[in-house]
Amino acid sequence: MGGITDGFEPVPAGTDTSVYFQGPLKSAQVGGQTVGVPWAVDTRVLFYRTDLAKAAGFDGPPKTWDDLKKMAKGMQTAGHAQYGIRMSTTPDQDLQNSFAFPWSNGAQIISQDGSKWTFDTPQTVEAYRYFQSFYTDKIADPNPSAGAGAAESAFVSGKLGILVAGAGEQNALDQAGGADFKSKYALATFPKQKSATSFAGGSDLVVFKKSKNSAAAWKLIQWLSKPDVQAKWYQIDGALPAVQSAWQQPELAADPRLLVFGDQLKDTNAPPPNATWLEVADAVGQQLEQIVKNGKDPAAAMKAAQSAADGIGTGG
Numbered sequence: 001m002g003g004i005t006d007g008f009e010p011v012p013a014g015t016d017t018s019v020y021f022q023g024p025l026k027s028a029q030v031g032g033q034t035v036g037v038p039w040a041v042d043t044r045v046l047f048y049r050t051d052l053a054k055a056a057g058f059d060g061p062p063k064t065w066d067d068l069k070k071m072a073k074g075m076q077t078a079g080h081a082q083y084g085i086r087m088s089t090t091p092d093q094d095l096q097n098s099f100a101f102p103w104s105n106g107a108q109i110i111s112q113d114g115s116k117w118t119f120d121t122p123q124t125v126e127a128y129r130y131f132q133s134f135y136t137d138k139i140a141d142p143n144p145s146a147g148a149g150a151a152e153s154a155f156v157s158g159k160l161g162i163l164v165a166g167a168g169e170q171n172a173l174d175q176a177g178g179a180d181f182k183s184k185y186a187l188a189t190f191p192k193q194k195s196a197t198s199f200a201g202g203s204d205l206v207v208f209k210k211s212k213n214s215a216a217a218w219k220l221i222q223w224l225s226k227p228d229v230q231a232k233w234y235q236i237d238g239a240l241p242a243v244q245s246a247w248q249q250p251e252l253a254a255d256p257r258l259l260v261f262g263d264q265l266k267d268t269n270a271p272p273p274n275a276t277w278l279e280v281a282d283a284v285g286q287q288l289e290q291i292v293k294n295g296k297d298p299a300a301a302m303k304a305a306q307s308a309a310d311g312i313g314t315g316g
Contacts, residue, residue, distance in 0.1 A: 023268030038242030052079035061188030075161030117309035200268035275315035283308035
């Protein structure tokens with residue numbers, strides 16, 4: 001959204017944007033205006049091996065950051081997993097998934113008015129120090145295989161206890177593990193620190209300023225945003241609905257695993273839709289790699305990230 005939001009119309013006056021999950025809605029809010037609405041959404045949750053969790057002394061999911069660390073470590077020591085947790089399935093998700101930790105620790109990556117990046121706050125540094133501890137304590141692999149299906153293979157074999165992933169991961173795991181594997185794992189929302197905030201992604205519906213059919217386009221968006229239409233699209237495409245009430249439709253409400261995503265979507269955040277975001281994300285991602293692979297002090301890494309982000313600017 002960031003590079004082309006100047007070309008979009010604001011949503012029509014009177015549009016009730018409260019019907020959408022508010023985390024994904026942030027991706028369409030620029031300069032005090034809402035220039036689109038979420039269409040399909042995704043978020044990250046925990047996939048965890050219930051047998052390894054039980055070996056670690058847990059009959060249910062981790063509720064706090066301390067629980068998460070204890071469970072992941074116990075999956076190694078008592079469950080004999082090679083690694084307790086993997087933070088993403090592919091390298092391109094590493095940074096976006098990691099934001100759950102500063103967000104859950106009360107931090108933001110940009111000021112409320114959108115004028116300044118805020119990567120070097122105490123809350124962010126503390127969160128990345130916790131994040132780094134999974135690697136320094138050898139609970140997570142700093143150099144996991146990036147090959148297709150590698151994360152799923154490790155999870156199915158029991159070499160990995162917890163996987164942070166989105167909604168599409170269910171099909172990938174069920175295909176890798178076979179029909180009986182569903183009974184060996186469960187899903188859970190992110191554990192809580194100050195909050196339990198996860199990353200939100202997906203896609204938005206917008207109308208261009210130069211559209212000759214603006215009124216009709218917004219009518220289509222209104223129709224696509226009806227709860228029953230959103231539920232129907234989920235059945236067709238598998239994309240999670242952005243309208244909160246769609247989750248009460250029987251197509252979704254009957255699946256307890258799916259409802260974990262619905263619960264998590266109530267507490268999510270999204271990167272700001274700034275024109276400079278991709279450039280800033282690249283600079284911050286380089287520092288995250290230093291934290292994970294080279295043991296760089298998170299305070300120094302976030303100071304360097306802040307300096308790079310300040311040099312790039314917010315694109316305002």
